[in-house]
Amino acid sequence: MLAFTAAVAQQTSAPADAPPAQPGKYVGVASCINSGCHGSTQPLNASRVLQNEYYTWKDRDRHSKAQFVLSNATSARIAKNMRLKTSAEKASLCLDCHATNVPERAVSGHIDIEDGIQCESCHGPASGWRDEHAQAGWTHEQSVARGMIDLRSVPTRGSLCLSCHLGTGAKEVDHELIASGHPILAFELDNYTANMPPHWTPNRDTHGVRAWATGQAIAFRDSLDNLSRHARGDKWPEFSDMSCYNCHHSLRTSQWRQDRGWAGRAGLPSWSPQHWAVLRLIVGRVAPQSRAQLDEQVQQLASRVARMNDRDGVVSAADSARKAMDDLIPRIDRLSWSESDVRAFMNAIADDGDYFLRADVHSAEQAALSLQALNSSLTRRNPKLLRGPTTRAIDDLFTELKQRDDYDPQRFAMKLKSARP
Numbered sequence: 466m467l468a469f470t471a472a473v474a475q476q477t478s479a480p481a482d483a484p485p486a487q488p489g490k491y492v493g494v495a496s497c498i499n500s501g502c503h504g505s506t507q508p509l510n511a512s513r514v515l516q517n518e519y520y521t522w523k524d525r526d527r528h529s530k531a532q533f534v535l536s537n538a539t540s541a542r543i544a545k546n547m548r549l550k551t552s553a554e555k556a557s558l559c560l561d562c563h564a565t566n567v568p569e570r571a572v573s574g575h576i577d578i579e580d581g582i583q584c585e586s587c588h589g590p591a592s593g594w595r596d597e598h599a600q601a602g603w604t605h606e607q608s609v610a611r612g613m614i615d616l617r618s619v620p621t622r623g624s625l626c627l628s629c630h631l632g633t634g635a636k637e638v639d640h641e642l643i644a645s646g647h648p649i650l651a652f653e654l655d656n657y658t659a660n661m662p663p664h665w666t667p668n669r670d671t672h673g674v675r676a677w678a679t680g681q682a683i684a685f686r687d688s689l690d691n692l693s694r695h696a697r698g699d700k701w702p703e704f705s706d707m708s709c710y711n712c713h714h715s716l717r718t719s720q721w722r723q724d725r726g727w728a729g730r731a732g733l734p735s736w737s738p739q740h741w742a743v744l745r746l747i748v749g750r751v752a753p754q755s756r757a758q759l760d761e762q763v764q765q766l767a768s769r770v771a772r773m774n775d776r777d778g779v780v781s782a783a784d785s786a787r788k789a790m791d792d793l794i795p796r797i798d799r800l801s802w803s804e805s806d807v808r809a810f811m812n813a814i815a816d817d818g819d820y821f822l823r824a825d826v827h828s829a830e831q832a833a834l835s836l837q838a839l840n841s842s843l844t845r846r847n848p849k850l851l852r853g854p855t856t857r858a859i860d861d862l863f864t865e866l867k868q869r870d871d872y873d874p875q876r877f878a879m880k881l882k883s884a885r886p
């Protein structure tokens with residue numbers, strides 16, 4: 466998490482004011498919870514800020530309890546299989562994502578590991594802006610210049626969530642951890658934001674469909690960085706970049722695989738296209754030329770990953786796709802989404818069954834999550850649609866995905882057709 470904060474700090478411009486004595490240090494959640502600050506038991510109407518953020522987080526948000534799961538039986542099994550030298554609740558490997566685990570020298574107040582993922586894990590170390598940000602006339606930009614993470618920027622917010630929900634060079638859930646018992650990570654920015662109990666005023670234009678579209682782009686970019694790093698380092702091949710069920714499936718249920726056939730030799734494990742599967746339609750909307758180019762690069766990348774011994778090829782394909790994304794992300798983030806755009810897009814996904822016949826279950830999950838995000842923007846405007854056939858069809862897609870082991874692409878592709886709004 467420190468690595469994420471450092472990267473964001475580099476992007477921010479020089480502070481307009483004299484820097485504080487100790488910028489960028491963690492002060493701890495205890496210093497946010499005065500009842501006149503963020504520790505009110507009820508939402509207040511004094512400003513745009515609700516001021517009861519602490520209790521929303523403490524009582525209802527999984528992040529405040531994320532370190533407790535490290536004491537459960539699953540974690541004990543993971544720790545044993547990983548041959549950790551300590552128990553999971555003391556291992557940095559786990560605490561880096563399940564708590565605010567920062568070195569002593571980065572702390573100027575008091576951090577308690579028991580506080581789990583506290584405010585500063587997401588909002589950035591507060592020593593440079595804690596006192597100042599409540600003063601009249603102080604701006605969000607001034608706080609950002611002093612170390613607050615700019616969560617109003619959708620790309621920054623997406624990357625922050627993904628630092629734990631996808632992983633980075635500093636911390637990740639790789640095949641070793643998954644094989645040891647850790648759940649597979651799946652993430653979509655809009656759904657996951659909606660599933661956090663909101664401690665912000667909802668329905669901002671930076672949430673909803675825009676968060677979904679930009680979130681898809683950020684996830685693809687960050688996954689390419691991970692892939693490229695794996696291929697450059699000593700962790701190659703890294704199986705978590707690949708489609709799990711290429712290697713893990715029962716031979717009893719092989720018929721659809723035999724019907725579908727293989728692009729290359731049978732048994733070459735393919736790169737998982739999950740972060741490109743829906744994004745390719747979004748890129749098609751902002752830049753049809755780039756879509757064609759990226760489709761080709763992605764195909765190359767997949768075949769090089771499958772060979773398992775072409776590291777340089779993987780690095781160069783991943784890096785050039787990544788470069789294309791740098792240009793596309795701001796354009797995707799600027800897209801505006803009218804109600805008819807949203808409907809057209811849901812139709813495009815629903816009509817894309819042929820693609821999902823060849824993609825994996827993780828890609829199908831992204832299709833379902835995407836339809837859910839788009840449909841939510843319609844149901845927010847017209848709650849009657851919650852009882853309509855489209856909402857039922859999307860629920861049915863999630864039922865189809867509940868057991869990843871039994872996933873059948875033909876059934877999924879067929880049901881996808883009913884999700885047209």
Ligand code: HEC
Pocket residue numbers: 534535537539540541543544547553556558559560561562563628629630631632633636637638647648649650651
């Ligand atoms: C890269 C970040 C990351 C690392 C490293 C990590 N986790 Fe997790 N872990 C997560 C996330 C994110 C979730 C929640 C996934 C979801 O629900 O989508 C999770 C979920 C879990 C769960 C399931 C929780 C539940 O409520 O069912 C357990 C158990 C767990 N982690 C244990 C561990 C242990 C033990 C370690 C260290 C050996 C570890 N994790 C390392 C990010 C991480």
Ligand code: HEC
Pocket residue numbers: 494497503513514515516518519520522528582583584585586587588616617618622664665666669671
């Ligand atoms: C898991 C990440 C996470 C944690 C932990 C977290 N927040 Fe937030 N917070 C967010 C996100 C995301 C937003 C919405 C940002 C936006 O849309 O501009 C937000 C918004 C806010 C806002 C509204 C800001 C505004 O500009 O209107 C306040 C105030 C806030 N958080 C305070 C807190 C406090 C206090 C804590 C700890 C008790 C906390 N947050 C913990 C992610 C988090």
Ligand code: HEC
Pocket residue numbers: 466527528530531532534561562563564582586587622625626627628629630654656657658660661
């Ligand atoms: C410091 C790492 C970290 C960051 C940053 C983070 N999360 Fe999480 N998140 C976790 C872990 C770990 C869990 C699992 C907690 C548990 O199971 O108790 C989790 C759980 C969740 C859950 C509950 C998932 C479920 O299965 O019910 C949601 C929703 C979520 N996070 C959304 C977000 C969003 C949105 C952001 C960005 C604004 C974010 N998270 C940022 C680590 C993080």
Ligand code: HEC
Pocket residue numbers: 640643644645646649704705706707708709710711712713734
């Ligand atoms: C290239 C092939 C390959 C890929 C891709 C792959 N694995 Fe594995 N995985 C293996 C092998 C081989 C083992 C060791 C199996 C054993 O010892 O029985 C293993 C072990 C495991 C185990 C523990 C043993 C078991 O069967 O329960 C789990 C869980 C697991 N993998 C999950 C995953 C997930 C989830 C993914 C995708 C993110 C994945 N694997 C991708 C080859 C692969």
